[in-house]
Amino acid sequence: MDTPSxxxxxxxxxxxxxxxxxxxxxxxxxxGTWWTGEERVAIGSEVxxxxxxxxxxxxxxxxxxxxxxxxxxxxxxxxGAAIDAVHRITSDPARLAxxxxxxxxxxxxxxxxxxxxxxxxxxxxxxxxxRAIDVPLHALPAPLPGEPTRARPATARDEGAWxxxxxxxxxxxxxxxxxxxxxxxxxxxIRALSLxxxxxxxxxxxxxxxxxxxxxxxxxxxxxxxxxxxxxxIAGRVSALRECFx
Amino acid sequence: xxxxxxxxxxxxxxxxxxTSGVAHAAxxxxxxxxxxxxxxxxxxxxxAAVLHELGPAALxxxxxxxxxxxxxxxxxxxxxxxxxxxxxxxxxxxxxxxxINRFGAAANTPPASAALRLAGRVVRPVAFPLLRxxxxxxxxx
Numbered sequence: 001m002d003t004p005s006x007x008x009x010x011x012x013x014x015x016x017x018x019x020x021x022x023x024x025x026x027x028x029x030x031x032g033t034w035w036t037g038e039e040r041v042a043i044g045s046e047v048x049x050x051x052x053x054x055x056x057x058x059x060x061x062x063x064x065x066x067x068x069x070x071x072x073x074x075x076x077x078x079x080g081a082a083i084d085a086v087h088r089i090t091s092d093p094a095r096l097a098x099x100x101x102x103x104x105x106x107x108x109x110x111x112x113x114x115x116x117x118x119x120x121x122x123x124x125x126x127x128x129x130x131r132a133i134d135v136p137l138h139a140l141p142a143p144l145p146g147e148p149t150r151a152r153p154a155t156a157r158d159e160g161a162w163x164x165x166x167x168x169x170x171x172x173x174x175x176x177x178x179x180x181x182x183x184x185x186x187x188x189x190i191r192a193l194s195l196x197x198x199x200x201x202x203x204x205x206x207x208x209x210x211x212x213x214x215x216x217x218x219x220x221x222x223x224x225x226x227x228x229x230x231x232x233x234i235a236g237r238v239s240a241l242r243e244c245f246x
Numbered sequence: 247x248x249x250x251x252x253x254x255x256x257x258x259x260x261x262x263x264x265t266s267g268v269a270h271a272a273x274x275x276x277x278x279x280x281x282x283x284x285x286x287x288x289x290x291x292x293x294a295a296v297l298h299e300l301g302p303a304a305l306x307x308x309x310x311x312x313x314x315x316x317x318x319x320x321x322x323x324x325x326x327x328x329x330x331x332x333x334x335x336x337x338x339x340x341x342x343x344x345x346i347n348r349f350g351a352a353a354n355t356p357p358a359s360a361a362l363r364l365a366g367r368v369v370r371p372v373a374f375p376l377l378r379x380x381x382x383x384x385x386x387x
Binding site: 011012013014017085089090093094095096097098101114117120121122124125126128129131132133134160161162163187188189191192193203206207209210211224225226227229230231233234235236237238239240241242243244245246 | 257266267268269270271274275277278279281282289290293297300301302303304305306307308309310311312313314315316317318319320321322323324325326327328329330333344346347349350351352354355356
């Protein structure tokens with residue numbers, strides 16, 4: 001399997017970051033909960049195709065991205081609704097809308113949509129990091145054989161988002177152990193991917209090394225080579241540029 | 247909770263960066279802008295500036311944070327999660343000041359109830375002093 005490495009990076013990369021990216025790439029290649037390893041890697045390929053996709057560019061330039069139709073550039077090895085979801089999430093996340101998401105979910109299912117999103121954001125984050133430190137993008141891994149588990153959390157329910165999530169506390173039952181590392185009720189952004197617990201585990205694993213662990217978040221003096229104020233300035237700026245309200 | 251005041255306006259205003267109270271704010275903001283943008287030359291310049299002013303470990307950390315939030319904004323926007331009620335309560339004036347309420351995804355958060363708005367007016371003045379107290383109490387002696 002192609003394994004991410006920063007051995008030849010122009011700057012030394014923390015061991016914990018490198019290790020987390022290796023784990024993320026292993027996760028990407030293996031069968032997931034709803035998608036096969038081959039489909040998960042295909043999602044990664046579409047993330048990269050979105051960067052130069054002419055349809056995505058036209059939509060970004062349009063007053064409304066929902067008035068522009070066409071076929072996305074890319075390998076096209078997934079259902080059309082899934083490809084569209086990958087490209088839109090990658091290239092124009094600020095203008096995603098509930099009616100659009102409902103259409104995708106009707107086509108592919110809510111849990112497959114959540115897992116697709118989990119794969120998209122893993123590749124987006126890793127690729128963005130590589131570009132930021134001037135390292136070539138890691139080759140996508142060779143997919144691993146096997147079938148998805150198709151295990152749906154029994155306690156997931158509508159909590160006000162576009163997809164169900166596992167509640168915090170007693171309502172989440174045994175599945176709420178996903179939140180055991182949190183000092184209090186899990187915020188919405190942590191519960192967002194919980195319909196596919198493994199997607200949430202990958203999210204937290206990467207979050208701990210890219211940003212900070214949930215335990216560290218309550219320590220407002222926490223920092224590494226940059227201090228907490230600098231961390232939050234960057235975080236806030238990226239979020240504002242992407243017009244992310246949350 | 248270091249007792250240092252920072253101006254959050256720097257997040258959306260370059261003019262506020264210099265007086266934000268955040269060290270190397272302008273350099274880090276330019277780097278964040280370049281990571282999100284598509285101009286490779288601008289990214290190269292911003293990267294060099296971070297390296298020069300803060301060093302390689304800071305570059306890696308800044309890149310890690312920026313890329314993390316390139317990820318997290320998509321998690322939030324693609325799932326339509328509403329803002330948590332405590333944050334709605336605590337951040338009402340800040341969101342207005344930073345112009346965040348105009349973002350499209352604001353529609354995913356129901357308007358604050360009258361009770362929540364009233365609670366916010368009561369809680370906000372004491373929230374951060376209380377947080378500082380909790381931080382001090384939690385620090386090992």
